[in-house]
Amino acid sequence: MRPILLSGHERALTQVKYNADGDIIFSVSKDHVVCAWFSHNGERLGTYHGHVGALWTVDVDPTSTLLATGGADNTIRLWEVRTGKQLKSWEFGTAIKRVEFSPDGRQLLGITEKRQGHLSTIFVYEINPDPSAEQTDEQSLRIVCDEAKATVAGFSYGAKYIISGHEDGTVCQWDAKSGEFLDSVQAHEADMQVTDLQWAPDRTYFITASKDKTAKLMSTNDLEILKTYTTDTPLNSAAITPVKDFVILGGGQAAMDVTTTSARQGKFEARFYHKIFMEEIGRVRGHFGPLNYVAVHPKGTGYCSGGEDGYVRVHHFDKPYFDFMYEVEREQQANL
């Protein structure tokens, strides 16, 4: 594995995303700037300027035409990927913690932070995929999370459900058309925040990461916990790899949060687990601070991580990664 270091941000990375083809990586940071990079060589393609606060979240539509960003300046902004032009800005009463496009790119979901006088809400805008079109000011859906604030959310397959993760460790399922509450599961330890939610390629299942040091693989339809990955550090992010049946977990205790002096400071490694057997397979070191986000190349050829240290590290998988198989997997393949 030859990692490429993307140095361009001046502060902690908060989210990194590949586009659908996997040739571009978008990154957002507390430094207010959105960056686009070529994933194969780490060359910076461009930056998107306009935000006036820390950025928490980024997503790109399936055709790599539109980019959405949100952050502490209480705005969601929509950009044209190719030109860097800002197409739209929606303003809110509080910070934006998450944005995500629907699988077809025609809807955009956002989550607002809870603050005095403002409840955490999940809302949806209908998106016109044409960059020259006027975008709507009207929200097509509003879900108020009055029990526990939402921290992460996304659209299921066919945008049938919205699945959300919350600060109290619960995961909820909503009807994505009506906003009706359908189901809730205490997936993680009570009052341990769900820090990430990423989908399997077909969105029939997803993975959640939590401060409770575990990641869970859950089914979209009935929120069944299919798998549990147990680590020794609070997790900020978890991703599912296509092609190989692995998951990648990222996290780490910030130095200021390490209370016992004997504890090994840091543990700033990306951890690979076997998705089905739930066993740890390996770790990748490199960051000097917690990993705030891990993203997998959509074709499963590599991954990247955004760190509290201000760097994005891009890894391309080698042949041994693809060759690695458990004996029972070989058996299975031989029987096909």
Add this chain to the structure above:
Amino acid sequence: QDLAKKNTANRQVVEHRRRLLQEWLSWREYIVQLVKSEGWDIEGRKEDVGGGEVIE
């Protein structure tokens, strides 16, 4: 005798993994059928990638 014990333990681990793999594969089959029967158009990865889990 130690060797025999070790072999038994190994066999159990392998049996366990085999079970997990079969469970997973049957769940995948079930869920793909279910989603298909709901008539959803799944926007997943493109089909040319291969090797992964794509619902056709």
